[in-house]
Amino acid sequence: MTDLHIKALDLAREGKWHEAHHLVERQSDQTSCLIHGYLHRVEGDISNAKYWYRRAGEGMPDNTLAEELRCLYKVAKSAKKRQRQ
Secondary structure (H helix, E strand, O other), X not given: OHHHHHHHXXXXXXXXXXXXXXXXXXXXXXXXXXXXXXXXXXXXXXXXXXXXXXXXXXXXXXXXXXXXXXXXXXXXXXXHHHHHO
């Protein structure tokens, strides 16, 4: 799953919103929900973004999109490390 998260974040960073969204839209794990929320922030659909952050068990962050993208990469890479152990 973490490879999917990193791929979705890479696509988002490249401006490929639809492709990134397609990867996470049917996933229900916490990281996918966070990425899904981030993507809707990028899109400007704040009410939908809040919904996905709530599904992840978090409030919508008030950081910049660039800061949030960095945070999400850390979350995904940390999960990948834990998977290897």
